Amino acid sequence: MAELPLWAWIAAAAVLGLLVGSFLNVVILRLPERMTAMWRQEARDVLELDAEEAPLPPGIVREPSHCPHCKHPLSAMDNIPLFGWLLLRGRCRYCKTPISIQYPLVELLSGVLSAIIVWKFGPTWPALAGLVFTWMLIALSGIDFRTQYLPDQLTYPFLWIGLLLSLLPMFVLPTSAILGAAIGYLSLWSVYWLFKLLTGKEGMGYGDFKLLAALGAWMGPTALLPVILLSSLVGALLGGGLILLRKHQREVPMPFGPFIAVAGWFWFVAGDWLLQSYLQITGLR
Incomplete structure (x- = not known):
């Protein structure tokens, strides 16, 4: 297998960065909510109060992506990093609620910065x-x-x-x-x-x-x-x-x-x- 040129590694890093950026959006949105709910639950345990009946917010890995407003699961096409948001024109396919600009910005930032890292250090x-x-x-x-x-x-x-x-x-x-x-x-x-x-x-x-x-x-x-x-x-x-x-x-x-x-x-x-x-x-x- 011939050695890949640097530009190919940079392009691969950009694509990987876009994919990871999609996951980073999940971390950014779900981790604080999960942490807050667990803190509240731990506080109720310390105070010997009855546990809340409301379920914990979605986890980072197991629960599939869904619209934060209508909770409808997203299709594979909707989940394409950056391009999914553009194809949907920034609105949920099902309830038409505007989708935060955070999603494509984080994905784009992750892709660009990942490409710069590989350009800097090489493969x-x-x-x-x-x-x-x-x-x-x-x-x-x-x-x-x-x-x-x-x-x-x-x-x-x-x-x-x-x-x-x-x-x-x-x-x-x-x-x-x-x-x-x-x-x-x-x-x-x-x-x-x-x-x-x-x-x-x-x-x-x-x-x-x-x-x-x-x-x-x-x-x-x-x-x-x-x-x-x-x-x-x-x-x-x-x-x-x-x-x-x-x-x-x-x-x-x-x-x-x-x-x-x-x-x-x-x-x-x-x-x-x-x-x-x-x-x-x-x-x-």
């Missing part, structure tokens, strides 16, 4: 790890954007995968991975408590600490400062833009996790280039 094991890195960040960003949750069910595996990959090593050595995870967590933890002591308010959640710790485990401690600076810049630009457009009220909290994820992915892919460009511009190299 290698680091590319496979990079795809997992990308898909995790998309799922976490989507959940945080919708619910302001960064669930432990995703942040902890993300962290442990980064630590385990350092044993190979793949991106960083074990020492760098451990230091990156510890410094990443403690840096935002310190900012959280300093802000809370000064203002009496919570500026971010513990999920943000865990997400930055996971990025530190994947990329080492040297990536943390650029990621924090980039995420602050992205947050200021997007947050300021939304406030100016009056699509987001000043007093309403804005999730910080998606900004950390965007900065982390960008540094993962282009960090070396950005650092070299900075050194050349400043004359430090």
Whole structure:
């Protein structure tokens, strides 16, 4: 079998990304609802209250895809990533309710970013790890954007995968991975408590600490400062833009996790280039 050219691998990654993006939509929508229902159930058990008769929300894997409004199961044609939404013109085939633009956006984002990862690393094991890195960040960003949750069910595996990959090593050595995870967590933890002591308010959640710790485990401690600076810049630009457009009220909290994820992915892919460009511009190299 002749070796495939790079463009073929990139195209395959894009198609795989579209398919995985469809699954990521399920994770983004169903995992928080499932978590909330289980928390409520556990709380009733602790308080020794009668269990709720309502069934748990659909799981991530077993229950087939269906319209959130009319609950009608979707056909295979409706489930085609990106193109299914276009063919349906953004409306449910059965009840004609508008389908959220989130579905095609997540699928398209997953496809494009997956293709970029393979273009960056080629058909290698680091590319496979990079795809997992990308898909995790998309799922976490989507959940945080919708619910302001960064669930432990995703942040902890993300962290442990980064630590385990350092044993190979793949991106960083074990020492760098451990230091990156510890410094990443403690840096935002310190900012959280300093802000809370000064203002009496919570500026971010513990999920943000865990997400930055996971990025530190994947990329080492040297990536943390650029990621924090980039995420602050992205947050200021997007947050300021939304406030100016009056699509987001000043007093309403804005999730910080998606900004950390965007900065982390960008540094993962282009960090070396950005650092070299900075050194050349400043004359430090």
